Amino acid sequence: MWMPFTEDDASGLDGLDGLTDLAGADAEPRSRALAERFEAVAVEEGLADVTYDFADSPFGALLVALTRRGLVKLDYPDRDVDRELEAIAAGVSPRIIRSARATEAVRRQLEEYFEGKRRTFDVPVDLALSSGFARRVLSAAARIPFGSVATYREVATRAGNARATRAAGNALGSNPVPIVVPCHRVVRTGGGLGGYTGGLARKMALLRLEGALGPAASSVG
Amino acid sequence: MGGSRGRSRGIERAGIRPFQAFLEENREIVYRFLVASAGRGNADDLFQETFLAALRAYPRLAHGSNLRSWVLSIATHKVIDAARAARRRPVAVADPDEVKPDPGRDLSGSPADNRPEHLMLDPREPLWRAVRALPAKQQAAVVHRFVLDRSYQEVGMALGCSEEAARANVSEAVRKLRERMNHVDAVH
Numbered sequence: 001m002w003m004p005f006t007e008d009d010a011s012g013l014d015g016l017d018g019l020t021d022l023a024g025a026d027a028e029p030r031s032r033a034l035a036e037r038f039e040a041v042a043v044e045e046g047l048a049d050v051t052y053d054f055a056d057s058p059f060g061a062l063l064v065a066l067t068r069r070g071l072v073k074l075d076y077p078d079r080d081v082d083r084e085l086e087a088i089a090a091g092v093s094p095r096i097i098r099s100a101r102a103t104e105a106v107r108r109q110l111e112e113y114f115e116g117k118r119r120t121f122d123v124p125v126d127l128a129l130s131s132g133f134a135r136r137v138l139s140a141a142a143r144i145p146f147g148s149v150a151t152y153r154e155v156a157t158r159a160g161n162a163r164a165t166r167a168a169g170n171a172l173g174s175n176p177v178p179i180v181v182p183c184h185r186v187v188r189t190g191g192g193l194g195g196y197t198g199g200l201a202r203k204m205a206l207l208r209l210e211g212a213l214g215p216a217a218s219s220v221g
Numbered sequence: 222m223g224g225s226r227g228r229s230r231g232i233e234r235a236g237i238r239p240f241q242a243f244l245e246e247n248r249e250i251v252y253r254f255l256v257a258s259a260g261r262g263n264a265d266d267l268f269q270e271t272f273l274a275a276l277r278a279y280p281r282l283a284h285g286s287n288l289r290s291w292v293l294s295i296a297t298h299k300v301i302d303a304a305r306a307a308r309r310r311p312v313a314v315a316d317p318d319e320v321k322p323d324p325g326r327d328l329s330g331s332p333a334d335n336r337p338e339h340l341m342l343d344p345r346e347p348l349w350r351a352v353r354a355l356p357a358k359q360q361a362a363v364v365h366r367f368v369l370d371r372s373y374q375e376v377g378m379a380l381g382c383s384e385e386a387a388r389a390n391v392s393e394a395v396r397k398l399r400e401r402m403n404h405v406d407a408v409h
Contacts, residue, residue: 027249027252027253027256028249030252031248031249031251031252031253031268032248034248034252034265034268034269035244035245035248035272037269038244038268038269038272038273039241039244041269041273042272042273042276045273047273047276047277048240048276049280052241082239082242085239085241085242086238086239088239089237089238089239090237093280094237094238094239094240094279094280095240095276095279095280096239096240096241097240097241097244097276098241
């Protein structure tokens with residue numbers, strides 16, 4: 001049995017001061033490079049339940065997150081990324097890894113869409129962050145074609161409850177995958193635009209991009 | 222009504238950081254620990270092993286776990302396991318009191334791997350070698366305490382032993398280091 005020191009460590013280290021910086025000054029860049037290698041290996045080996053990265057758009061960088069089943073989250077830049085990823089950690093899985101490679105197809109398709117070169121998205125959608133009626137509403141909205149619009153009442157009807165227009169509006173307002181599930185194509189019966197999760201200006205910009213809104217239209221219902 | 226917001230389903234797991242954030246927050250301290258306790262030649266592989274083990278176990282973590290302590294204890298076990306594996310390999314293990322270059326103590330067991338390390342850590346080489354010559358547990362203890370500046374309670378958590386045992390490991394390590402460094406000074 002050895003005798004523990006009674007004095008504390010500063011005196012215990014006399015003559016051994018080199019110890020405190022034994023690990024070197026390059027730990028920050030070196031560990032960043034290693035973390036990037038780790039991310040690639042983890043994704044390749046299928047250990048990430050969720051991958052994410054950012055897509056360029058006229059609105060700024062969009063967060064896109066994928067599960068093995070499909071696109072689970074798309075967020076406009078004004079949302080707090082940490083909070084959004086925490087919500088995914090809680091609602092889907094905390095095994096979330098950033099990956100340019102895993103998200104490449106969806107990022108490219110979004111860029112093509114904004115360049116006017118793409119009318120439909122060829123990526124599966126995972127509505128794991130929605131449930132019940134909201135999920136049915138989003139599934140109904142997903143079938144509205146590029147260039148056209150539907151009313152809240154129509155979407156509520158297709159989701160199985162024609163009277164639940166307000167609930168349908170709420171479901172569309174908390175759409176976890178805007179743009180790809182085109183909740184911007186849902187408008188009011190009287191011709192008003194209604195609301196939008198990313199703000200009304202973005203809804204108008206998307207509808208204009210799709211040719212579903214005349215350049216001068218601005219009727220806010 | 223509340224059930225229609227999908228997020229409510231995950232509430233019992235709320236508080237577990239997204240792994241990417243956890244990785245960003247801990248990669249540097251884990252790397253520093255690995256370099257100091259296992260050497261540059263081994264740190265890269267042990268870094269990958271540590272975080273892969275962490276990723277595999279991550280969804281099963283208890284709510285409110287101290288993630289930093291947790292990942293450093295994984296890293297500690299990886300270092301100790303690697304040191305034991307290296308010792309089992311048929312390479313010459315030098316006399317622990319011998320101060321000369323000692324490739325047998327290197328975890329990789331390959332003298333070629335040692336060379337860049339010599340160059341990079343040249344100024345403090347004798348101290349470096351003295352740390353590397355310590356038994357794996359004492360080596361990890363001393364790195365946790367002095368390189369990472371962690372409390373004895375945290376050192377104990379990482380080593381899987383009591384605070385008193387952690388203290389004893391550190392003081393024994395310091396005693397050996399001082400002995401060896403005095404020896405080096407005498408030789409030069």
